[in-house]
Amino acid sequence: MAKPRRKAGWGRPAMLKLLGRSNAYNVRKVLWLLGELGLPFEQEDWGRGHRPTANPAFLALNPLGTVPVLVDGEVVMRESHVILRYLATREGAVHLLPEAPSARALVEQWMDWVAYDMTLAMKGAYLGGELGLAPWNDPWSVARGRAEYAQGMKRIAAALEADGPYLAGRTFTLADIPAGFLVHRWFAMRGIEWAAMPALDAYYTRLSERPAYRAHVRNGLA
Numbered sequence: 001m002a003k004p005r006r007k008a009g010w011g012r013p014a015m016l017k018l019l020g021r022s023n024a025y026n027v028r029k030v031l032w033l034l035g036e037l038g039l040p041f042e043q044e045d046w047g048r049g050h051r052p053t054a055n056p057a058f059l060a061l062n063p064l065g066t067v068p069v070l071v072d073g074e075v076v077m078r079e080s081h082v083i084l085r086y087l088a089t090r091e092g093a094v095h096l097l098p099e100a101p102s103a104r105a106l107v108e109q110w111m112d113w114v115a116y117d118m119t120l121a122m123k124g125a126y127l128g129g130e131l132g133l134a135p136w137n138d139p140w141s142v143a144r145g146r147a148e149y150a151q152g153m154k155r156i157a158a159a160l161e162a163d164g165p166y167l168a169g170r171t172f173t174l175a176d177i178p179a180g181f182l183v184h185r186w187f188a189m190r191g192i193e194w195a196a197m198p199a200l201d202a203y204y205t206r207l208s209e210r211p212a213y214r215a216h217v218r219n220g221l222a
């Protein structure tokens, strides 16, 4: 009888390598998941303040010059959310990314929402409003970013109240990784006006019980 094929197991020839500085938002999401999965990996600090991603060796792996990049043997990929999905699938972590299309969609809708709808808000509110970085620091971008960030937090709080305690329901999934990072940054920002959102407070406390969240997200960095 043929040995059952392990779902996760399409070859794992080399140690995973993560390229990207540990203080970058998009890298920290991947570090968080690697911690959740307990996967060994090597890391090289590329990006702002470290080795420049304009280096030809880096551009050969990712012509866009962004971090993170994940190298898994012959496989090289960029885009943090793609990397999250790749790692969960590679490891057969169906508790984090279900196989059934309907359950999977409930997870992925939150990941895409953060990527599509919250990225500009974070740039205005955090890069512009907190760090004062151009071009995000013009008053319009900062005000708009803060308002949209606040609106996003209300949406998360409402979803948790309706269907929590996690974003895709009863258990922690990949849906909580991009959003959980946004929630951390929300509480770390000084220049915003917080509205009382008990469901959001409880979610932040709940996520903070996770060692990998404390190591890579709620770790003293905004």
Ligand SMILES: N[C@@H](CCC(=O)N[C@@H](CS)C(=O)NCC(=O)O)C(=O)O
Pocket: 021, 024, 025, 026, 027, 046, 047, 048, 053, 065, 066, 067, 068, 078, 079, 080, 081
């Ligand atoms: N859509 C990309 C965005 C990647 C991105 O913009 N990464 C930032 C860090 S959070 C970056 O590469 N910054 C340039 C640098 O650090 O030199 C992803 O999700 O991975």
